[in-house]
Amino acid sequence: MGYAVNGNRPVFTGLDMDIPRGRITAVMGPSGTGKTTLLRLITGQVRADSGSVMVAGEELRGMRRAALYVLRRRMGMLFQNGALLTDLSVFENVAFPLREHTDLPERLIRQLVLTKLQAVGLRGAAELMPAELSGGMSRRVALARAIVMDPEILIYDEPFVGLDPISLGVILRLIRRLNDALGITSIVVSHDVQEISTVADVVFLLSGGKVVARGTPQELQSFPSEIVRQFIGGLADGPVPFHFPAPDYFGELLAREDA
């Protein structure tokens, strides 16, 4: 599959991935490699320029908006900042997809919402507003909202960014537990090597618009590739250079001001 921003800035050139059903798949890579763009491609928010993007057996390229919305009802997505609707309470945020897509009686909506909030440990926060939640709590509420329609695919965009160790541990446990209990296919985009290694079944490492490594977290530790070693080891310099491309350092320092 290939994709370029506005058709002229290539992000992916010949990307080839298959995400296994019912497993936790991590997508990792240095900043700017297009991890979030990949999620946008999988969810149909942007369309591939070439090749094919298949989700749950359906081709996304050229899919009409109505069909895409039907497909999205089978997906849940956790945004980096939670993306809770700020004018609705925690309860109403989780109830939102149910109210929009179903005609369930209020009693049943209440039970479903409370069940999902209980699963993420925030039943007691049902009446709070999003502004009253911490970052970790917001993400847990967003997770409850993402699973309230019982999706087949759950997508996490950088779920660990800015979390304290306790919230991080909670989110990690929830990802594993939801995947195992509900049989969901989970896709986690992250660059937190240590955290993701504890929860992922399969890891894809992206760089330069391509998959440079694929395997279990353990396999990636000993992968014979410099870029993988640099990424896993957190080395400042390597195939991904420390310096942004620039003219000669001394030449620029010594250059006359008017030149």
Next chain:
Amino acid sequence: MRLIRELGESMTESLAGLGSVVRFLLRLVAASPRAMLRLDLISQQIYNAGALSLVIIMLSGLFVGMVLGLQGFQLLQRFGSEEALGTAATIGLVKELGPVVTALLFAGRAGTALASELGLMRATDQLSAMEMMAVDPIRRVVVPRFLGGVIAMPLLAAIFSVIGIYGAQLVGVQIMGVDAGSFWSQMRAAVGLRDINEGIVKSCIFGVTCSLIAVYEGYYATPTAEGVGRATTRTVVTSAVFILFLDYLITAAFL
């Protein structure tokens, strides 16, 4: 040569922008029938755009009417026809000042609120989250706000005019001593349905214009603090220019 090229590019850009707004309006119109089924969402937005603007509209209407009463009295007194103050103030308010000043205030209060709210929803991924939940943000978020503005604006203009007439009466009759009977009877005799219709048409068109510009700028705001700020500023400036331009066209059409 360069000037001509730049002029051409600028015109092409403006036309493309106008086309984009028209296409957005068509999307809103297409989504409106289904969105209208959610009366709770629309009434909430009428409250936000209308009821929350009431204080500023009523205060402005009162002061504009009082100034009109004062100025009108001074002018009409020169010709010995101060009894016509009611007619002059009412025609000025109903046909011109009511719709125009209300629309300018509406763009400043409700329009900026709409643009910044939508812009922040874009910046904080709330609109993307809705898309991901298979909920069309145009239908769920934008159309109710647009319709709320379109419905609220003529009502606000009517309230502005009524309060303005009261303000003119307050100054003209209560302070300057114009005969109350002449004030009201001359007004009733001279102001016709056509005058009121002109005001209604203007306020409806201004309502569509202001609300459309606000939701368009907010929905397509660059998702950064600077982008939302610019969208808010553009909402006020573009609305003001379009209100005054359209005011001239509608006035000419009613002559």
